Each structure stands twice: as C-alpha cells, then as structure tokens.
Amino acid sequence: MGFLFRWLLRLVSVAITLTVLGVLVVYYLGSRSLPDYDKTLTVAGLSADVEIVRDNSDVPHIMAKTDPDAYFGLGYVHAQDRLWQMTLLRRTAQGRLSEMFGTRTVETDKLLRRLDLYPLAVQSVAAQDEQTRAALEAYSAGVNARIAEINRDSLGRGAPEFFLFEAPLSPWQPADSIAIVKLMALQLSGQLRDEVLRARTSLLLPDANRVADILPDMPGQGIAALPDYAALFPALPRYAAAQTPGNDMLMPVAPRGLAGASNAWAAAPSRSASGGTLLANDPHLNFTAPSIWYLARLQLGTGGVIGGTIPGVPAIMLGRSEKLGWGITSSYLDDQDLYIEELNPDDPELYRTPDGWKPFRTRKSIIAIKDAAPITVTLRWTDNGPVLPGSDFDLNTVTPPGHVASLAWTALSSQDTSMSAAIGLMQAPSVQDAITVSEGFVAPSQNLTLIDKKTIAMQLVGAMPRRDARHQSLGRLPSPGWRAENRWQGMLPFSENPQFIAPEGGIVGNTNNKIIDRPFPLHVSFDWGDSQRIMRWQGLMQGRQVHTRDSFIEAQLDTVSITARTLLPLIGADLWFTGEAAPEGTPERQRQRALELLADWNGEMNEHMPEPLIYAAWVRALQERLIRDELGPLAEEFDHVEPLFIERVFRNVDGAAVWCDILRSAPVETCTQIAQMALDDALVWISENYGSNLDSLRWGEAHQATHDHTVLGDMPLLRYFVNIRQSTSGGDNTLQRGMTSGQDPAPFQNVHGATYRGVYDFADPDSSVFVTSTGQSGHFLSRHYDDLGQLWRRGEYIPMSLDIDLARAAAVGVTHLVHE
Structure with missing residues (x-):
C-alpha cells in the first residue's frame, strides 16, 4: 500500500510540475509579444526622428517634424498594440479568413468576395489626393517597420493569437487601410436587412396597417403608400420559412437593430457657461x-490632433484638434437597395434590363481553406450591383423562382475618397472648412457634429443615391431591377445633404433620430435608429439655459x-391597485x-435596482404575446421591443388593438x-433565472456588458482571461445606451453601446x-488590456490634452524612432 501511495504521489507531483512548466512556457511565449514602450529603434522610411510619448493611460503622443513621419509613427504604435486586430480586419x-480558421469562416469569405470590397479598395488608392496617398504610404511603412522588428527580434510573432x-x-499596403473603412461601412449598414424584413412581413400581413404597426414609421409627416410586395412579385408564396442561420464566424454584418447607433450634441458659446463651444460624442458599436477604438495623438503641421483611431487606418476618426x-453618429441614410433580377429562362447567364437581356459580369475566385480543399466561387455582377445568393440575409424568402437578388450600395465605389476626407478633416481650421472637406466622404454615411471656437454645426456626410420619384417601392x-424607374441615377450633389449650421437655439444634436422630413426621393431615410432617446435628450438640453x-x-x-x-402607464393602467390582497x-x-415596485419607479435603468429587470422582462413577454400568433416563426426576427408598436396597440391607433386578440x-x-x-410570464421567467425575491433583483446581473474576444472568447479556459464582463446600467432606449442581445438564454446582456466617449x-x-x-492594448497579458474599461464602467474619463509636458510627466514609456 505504501509503495502504491509513493508512486501516486510521484505521478501527481510530475503532473503538477509539467502543468506549471507548461503554463510558464505559454506565459513566456505570450509575454514575448508584449511591446517595450521605452526604447530607441533605428528604422527605414523616416525623414527625421520621431518621439512617441505614452501617457499613464498608454495613449501615444506622436511627435514628428513632418506629417508623413507622424503617420509612420501611428502605423508603428497600431502594430505594437493591435496587430492581431489589424490582421483580422484586413x-x-x-x-x-478561412486560410486561418478553416470551414468556420467560409460563408463570411464568400460574402466579402461577392461584395468585392478589397479590389474596390485597391482601385480607390488612385482616387486619393496627394497628401492622403503619402499618409497611406507612410502609415504602411510604420506598420511594416514593426513587423520587421518582430521577425528580427523574435518578439512572440507580434501577438499571442498568432x-x-x-x-x-x-506587408501592409495602402489599400488595406481603405478596405478597413469599407468594412466599417458594411458593419454600419442595415437597410438591406430592413428591406428583406419589410418584404417578408408584407407577404405575411396583407393589411398595410398591421405592417405599419410592427414596422412603424418615425413620427412626422406621412409616407406615401407602398405596394403590396406580393403585387410586385405574384409568384412568391405569402410566407416562406427562413433558412436556419449557420455559425458564420467573424461575419461583419450586424444583426438587425445593431448596425450602428450613437449620440452627439454641441452647444454654441451663447449656451455655454464658460463662453466656449462644447461637444459630446459617444459612438455605439458592438x-x-x-474595442475597435485606439486613442492617439498626432502632431501634424497644422497642429496637434487627439482622439479615436481605428487600427489599420491612418486618421483620427473622431476627437479634436x-x-x-x-463627433460622428450613424445617419441611417438609405444607401442600400435590393433588386430582384429576372433570369432569362432560356439562358440563366443573362438577366433582364430596361434594354433587354444582358450577360452578367463574372469572375472566378478561389478561397483557400485550412485543413480542407479550396473552393471556387463564381462572382456575378449586374448593372445594379453584386448578385447575392438566396442563403444570405434570408433572400430566398423574398426572391421568386427564376430570379436572383443584387445589391446597390454606395460603398461599392472604386473612386471612394472617404480616406482623403478623413485626413483633410484633421487639418481643417474651422467648421466651414471641415464641411467643405467632408464632401469627399462616400461611405459609411454619418452625421458629422462639428465645433470650432465660435460655431457649431451638424452635416450629413456620405454619398446619397439619386432615385427616381416613380420608384415602385421608394x-x-x-x-424589379429591370425597371428603369427603380434604378439609381447616380448620386445627389453634396448640397442636398442636410446640414444645420449655427442654429438659432444654440444647440444641435443627434441620437440617430429622424433629422429631416423631406419628401421622397430627397428623404434621407424612412427607417431611423431612434424615436425615444431623442425625447430625453431634448428635455436635458432645454432644462438648462447654459451648459458645461x-x-x-x-x-x-x-x-x-x-x-x-x-x-x-399604458400597459399597466388597468392593473395597478386593483383586485384583492393576495x-x-x-x-x-x-x-x-x-406592480408596486414599478408604480414607484422613475424609469432609471440603474444596475443596482430590480425595477429595470421587471420592466424589461414584462415588455419583452408582452411583445412576444402580441405578435407570436400573427407572425409565427417570423416573430423570431423581432427580438427587440419596438416601443412605437406597443404604444400603437395600447392606444388602438388605426385599429392596432386587434393584436391583443389571440x-x-x-x-x-x-x-x-x-x-x-x-407580466405573469415575465415573473415566471425571472423566478427561474434570478430567483423569486423581487426586491433583491439587480438589473446589472442580467445587463452585463460582454466585451468578448472575437476569436478566443468561446475557447475553454482562455475565455476567462480574454473576455471582459461588467455589470452596467442603461438599456435599449437610454442615452447611456446599453443595447440588449434579445437572444435567449441571456436576452438582456449588454452587447452594443458606447465604445468611445468624448x-x-x-x-x-x-x-x-x-x-x-x-x-x-490588444494583448490580454497587458495591464492596458482592460484598464480604461474600469473607468468606462464607472462613468469616468481621462484628460484629452495636447500638452506634451503633461504626457511626459507620467509617461509609461518613451519610444524614439531614429531615421537611418
């Protein structure tokens, strides 16, 4: 027995020793890629030395004598801290992606090949102005200098994920940066999904009033009547089941309702206590x-610029000089149109146009797949845009037999000058100059909120499609893609983009709300991102004569x-203080x-309170009961509460109370x-998931922010090191927006909100x-991986100073890039 015990002890000791050694080896290899911020490095590609001072929050202040050298420095620091993220984006x-991840990302690769974003980015390089091409070249050289350093000094391949x-x-190329901007446009575009869902709902609900209930228009002037979708395509069944979604890893297309949001507002000197202009901005992303944002300061010939950059892109995308x-907010511009293209029954390689049958433009594309044979995809384009298969975006449910779907989208431009506009914006000395420069933005479309020392403004930027007033579906x-009146007729002139300069009230702002009410085709959009937050914002802005x-x-x-x-008050009007004591x-x-708790509640979605959870669970269960019997499986698409729908139902607008009848x-x-x-449904669900003691509930327990690593976040053990979870306040319709997932088993997880605040x-x-x-840092072993997130959760900030002496006073390191 003693002999057996000794051998068991030895085996356990060996196992523990090997485990410890394995952990140490993994840590050593991973830590090799932690960047050294305090060093001197000789590099090629600079015209003079560059100094990079990292303040105590690890924000690099890049001091250079020329603009290209500043962009070189930005490329270098991006590659130091976010090389893996840049690689994934590119x-x-x-x-x-499938070259790295195998079959899990094939569908993602197919979509991006069909959209042709990267070839369009390559072509767009030539469309940039001279200073932008110089910036792209210098930035690429900075990224490549870091890659060369990693390879030369065996710095852990640059990131643990490698x-x-x-x-x-x-090597990094100028087209890579432009391609990332186009990728962001894809992530921020949601009109395609809205068109498909509206068509599917129209097929299922022939009564136009009921479609208007569940997909309500923003309050304001009425919208011209739409045709019944079935009348456009009689061969379609009234309802077609959607394809079961697959596990499309790293798919850069946001679910409906999560394609982008944001807040921005500004005050003129007349509404500012200090006598200077004010601007607040918090863009909302997954x-x-x-985070997608990386803070940096550049010293350009026109002065210092500081704010949020996107790794891979040589520009301060939002911030100040x-x-x-x-600041930027999603404009919700209708910059995408889906077309149903009729195939020639005698030759499916031809599609119908206003001038007769025409062959598709086609090209073969080979996708290499790790641990599997490569596949060849045939890319097809019509005059309207790329052809998408029925398996994408549930297009099969709205595409009749003998037809295919194509996409028109402003980002599909080979002359995309958005990068030049972003570079020019950093150097603009005034609001008016910034507006002039912003004409170059193509996609993604944004509302640009601007201030200089005296003036405030908001300008919609991005190309606006010119549509025919006779467009069948607006x-x-x-x-139908073969009807000339449905096709785009180029782009509208920039002068048609809405702008608001120095408004009389001294306040301008946007919460993704409807900003203008112009008749089609100058309408901007029919589908907006917000009808609720704007009301709270108006109250807060008008509640003070001056702001700070x-x-x-x-x-x-x-x-x-x-x-x-x-x-x-609407849904509980006949329930409060009724019935016998139970x-x-x-x-x-x-x-x-x-009901007692909710009656005394002021609507604050505080993470420490029970009422937000009770309210959120109630309205979610209420919408489910209202729509499930009418919509059947299509109800799954409405996974977020639509407040205007519930209000229409309980106010019986246009007979909407009919939804209440089972x-x-x-x-x-x-x-x-x-x-x-x-309410009973909600309380049962709460009891099963969080306990039956309502007073002890905490909204923050359900509303956890899910900052998950895009690749390692689902891996056993590793996920505990790379994912960041935080209890948070806010909700779908608060200014501190914390958009919930809407998906079981955790429908109230906070998945989309302010990734930057300034x-x-x-x-x-x-x-x-x-x-x-x-x-x-994008390196999970770095102390700067989540340090700003702790401040973010508590509603705290760090200074935004262009004073280099303040940065040096508490620097975590100073890097000197010495030119050869």
Whole structure:
C-alpha cells in the first residue's frame, strides 16, 4: 500500500510540475509579444526622428517634424498594440479568413468576395489626393517597420493569437487601410436587412396597417403608400420559412437593430457657461475585447490632433484638434437597395434590363481553406450591383423562382475618397472648412457634429443615391431591377445633404433620430435608429439655459428610460391597485409586488435596482404575446421591443388593438388581459433565472456588458482571461445606451453601446476628456488590456490634452524612432 501511495504521489507531483512548466512556457511565449514602450529603434522610411510619448493611460503622443513621419509613427504604435486586430480586419475585408480558421469562416469569405470590397479598395488608392496617398504610404511603412522588428527580434510573432492560428504576415499596403473603412461601412449598414424584413412581413400581413404597426414609421409627416410586395412579385408564396442561420464566424454584418447607433450634441458659446463651444460624442458599436477604438495623438503641421483611431487606418476618426472638434453618429441614410433580377429562362447567364437581356459580369475566385480543399466561387455582377445568393440575409424568402437578388450600395465605389476626407478633416481650421472637406466622404454615411471656437454645426456626410420619384417601392422593398424607374441615377450633389449650421437655439444634436422630413426621393431615410432617446435628450438640453462640460457628461451617462415612463402607464393602467390582497407566495401576490415596485419607479435603468429587470422582462413577454400568433416563426426576427408598436396597440391607433386578440381562441382578449398574462410570464421567467425575491433583483446581473474576444472568447479556459464582463446600467432606449442581445438564454446582456466617449470644451481645451470601453492594448497579458474599461464602467474619463509636458510627466514609456 505504501509503495502504491509513493508512486501516486510521484505521478501527481510530475503532473503538477509539467502543468506549471507548461503554463510558464505559454506565459513566456505570450509575454514575448508584449511591446517595450521605452526604447530607441533605428528604422527605414523616416525623414527625421520621431518621439512617441505614452501617457499613464498608454495613449501615444506622436511627435514628428513632418506629417508623413507622424503617420509612420501611428502605423508603428497600431502594430505594437493591435496587430492581431489589424490582421483580422484586413483578412475579413479580403475574404481570406478561412486560410486561418478553416470551414468556420467560409460563408463570411464568400460574402466579402461577392461584395468585392478589397479590389474596390485597391482601385480607390488612385482616387486619393496627394497628401492622403503619402499618409497611406507612410502609415504602411510604420506598420511594416514593426513587423520587421518582430521577425528580427523574435518578439512572440507580434501577438499571442498568432501561436494558435498560423497567419503569415504580408506587408501592409495602402489599400488595406481603405478596405478597413469599407468594412466599417458594411458593419454600419442595415437597410438591406430592413428591406428583406419589410418584404417578408408584407407577404405575411396583407393589411398595410398591421405592417405599419410592427414596422412603424418615425413620427412626422406621412409616407406615401407602398405596394403590396406580393403585387410586385405574384409568384412568391405569402410566407416562406427562413433558412436556419449557420455559425458564420467573424461575419461583419450586424444583426438587425445593431448596425450602428450613437449620440452627439454641441452647444454654441451663447449656451455655454464658460463662453466656449462644447461637444459630446459617444459612438455605439458592438462590444469586443479589445474595442475597435485606439486613442492617439498626432502632431501634424497644422497642429496637434487627439482622439479615436481605428487600427489599420491612418486618421483620427473622431476627437479634436487645436481649432476643431468633431463627433460622428450613424445617419441611417438609405444607401442600400435590393433588386430582384429576372433570369432569362432560356439562358440563366443573362438577366433582364430596361434594354433587354444582358450577360452578367463574372469572375472566378478561389478561397483557400485550412485543413480542407479550396473552393471556387463564381462572382456575378449586374448593372445594379453584386448578385447575392438566396442563403444570405434570408433572400430566398423574398426572391421568386427564376430570379436572383443584387445589391446597390454606395460603398461599392472604386473612386471612394472617404480616406482623403478623413485626413483633410484633421487639418481643417474651422467648421466651414471641415464641411467643405467632408464632401469627399462616400461611405459609411454619418452625421458629422462639428465645433470650432465660435460655431457649431451638424452635416450629413456620405454619398446619397439619386432615385427616381416613380420608384415602385421608394427603396423600402426589394424592387424589379429591370425597371428603369427603380434604378439609381447616380448620386445627389453634396448640397442636398442636410446640414444645420449655427442654429438659432444654440444647440444641435443627434441620437440617430429622424433629422429631416423631406419628401421622397430627397428623404434621407424612412427607417431611423431612434424615436425615444431623442425625447430625453431634448428635455436635458432645454432644462438648462447654459451648459458645461459636466452637464454634457451627465447627459452622456443618463440612464432614465423615457420609453419605460411612457409604456408603463399604458400597459399597466388597468392593473395597478386593483383586485384583492393576495397571500404571500402566490402568483397574484408576486404580480402585485411587481406592480408596486414599478408604480414607484422613475424609469432609471440603474444596475443596482430590480425595477429595470421587471420592466424589461414584462415588455419583452408582452411583445412576444402580441405578435407570436400573427407572425409565427417570423416573430423570431423581432427580438427587440419596438416601443412605437406597443404604444400603437395600447392606444388602438388605426385599429392596432386587434393584436391583443389571440387568433386561435374563441373569446376576444383585451389588451389588459394580455398585459397581465405577459407580466405573469415575465415573473415566471425571472423566478427561474434570478430567483423569486423581487426586491433583491439587480438589473446589472442580467445587463452585463460582454466585451468578448472575437476569436478566443468561446475557447475553454482562455475565455476567462480574454473576455471582459461588467455589470452596467442603461438599456435599449437610454442615452447611456446599453443595447440588449434579445437572444435567449441571456436576452438582456449588454452587447452594443458606447465604445468611445468624448467631451470637448473649447473654452478650456485641455479640460476635455475621453475614454474607451476596454483599453489600449490588444494583448490580454497587458495591464492596458482592460484598464480604461474600469473607468468606462464607472462613468469616468481621462484628460484629452495636447500638452506634451503633461504626457511626459507620467509617461509609461518613451519610444524614439531614429531615421537611418
């Protein structure tokens, strides 16, 4: 027995020793790629030495004597901290992920090859102005200098992920940066999905009023009547089941409702307590670890510029210079149209046009796949745009037999000058100059909020398609591609893009709300991202005669839900303070306690309170009960509560209360009955997932921000090191937006929100502040991987100063790039 025990002890000791040694080896290999910020490095490609001072938040301040040298430095620091992220972005745009990840990313690669984003980026290089081409070349040289250093000094392949996924690093090219901007346009575009869903809903609900209920238009002037989609394509069945979605890893297309959002507002000197202009901006994107944003400061010939960059792109995309501040919000411009193309029944290689049958433009494309045979994809284009298969975006449900779908989209331009506009914006000395420069933006379309020392403005930037007033579906539904009136007729002149300069009230802002109400075809969009947050913003802005940096921060962090304040009195009107007192432990008593809590609640979606969870679960269950019997499986597409729909139903707008009647039951149910049943549903769900003690519930337990690593986040063990989870306040309709996933088993996880926050005060520019949702480093062993995320969660910021002495005073390192 003693002999056996000794051998077991030895085996356990050996196993422990080997495990410890394995962990140490992994840590050593991983830590080799941690960048050294305090060094001197001789590199080729510079005209003079560059100094990179990293302040105590790891924000690099790049001091250079020429603009190209500054862009070189930016390329170098991006590659130091985010090389893996840059590699993923580039490979995604190229449609080359499967070379690393195998069959899991084939569908993603197919889509990107069909869209042809990378070849279009290559062609767009020549369209840039001279200073932008110089910036792209210098930036690429900076990235490549870091790659050469990694290879020369065996610096752990540049990032730990490269040990797990073999990905030879090819030199960075100017087209790579332009391709990433086009990829961002894809991530921020949602009109395609909206068209498909509207068509599917129209097929299922022949009554146009019911379509208007569940897909409501923003309040304002009426919209011209749309044709029944079935009338455009009679061969389609009234309902077709959607294809079961696959596991499309790294698919850069956001689910419906998550294609982009943001807040931005500005105050003129007349509305500022300090007498200077103010600007607040927080763009909303999917949460990832690391965040898409990387903070940096550039010293250009026109002065210092500081703010948020995107790794792979040589520009401050949002932030401030010494003379100008700018922020961005998604404009929701209708810059995509789907077309149904008729195939020639005698020759499917021909499609119908206004001038007769015409052959597709075709090209073969080979996708290499790790551990599998390569596949060849035939790319097809029509005059309207690339042909997409029915398996993408549920297009099979709205495409009749003998037809295919194609996509028109502003980002599919070979003369895309968005990069030149971004470079020019950093150098613009005034609001008017910035507007002039912004004419070069093509895609993604954004609302650009601007301030200089005296003026505030908001300008919609990006190419606006010119549509015929006779367009059959007004661009809201897939339309026959062979009809001349449905086709785009070029782009509108920049003068038609809405702009608001120095408004009389001294305040301008956008929460993705409807910004203008012009008749089609100058309408901008029929589908907007917000009808709720704007009401809270208006109240906060008009509640003060003058504003300060702190009042703008307060508004940016506001978590009061106007939606909750509006809906609860409607859906609970006949439930509050009714019925007999119920004994403890009964469903009736649980319902009464929930109603008591909600009756005393002010609508604040605070992470420490139970009421937000009760409210969110109730309205989610309510919408499910209202739509499930009418929409069947299509109800799965409506995974977020549409406040305007519930309001229409409970106010019985155009007979919308009919949604409350359960079709398959003999009695006619009232909306009050459905509201009570939905509350009971919600309380059962809460009890199963969070316990039955309503007073002890915490919204933050359900509303955790999910900053997950895009590749390692699902891996056993590793996910505990690379994913960042935080309890958060806010919700779908608060200014501090925390968009929920809508997906079981965790429908209230916070998956989409402010990945960057900035507030700029031109009365005292160095008192301006900013923060991102994770940290500067993409290396999970770095202390800067999540340090800013802790500040972000608490609603704190770091200074945005162009004073280099302040950066040097607490620098975590100074890098000197010495030219050969």
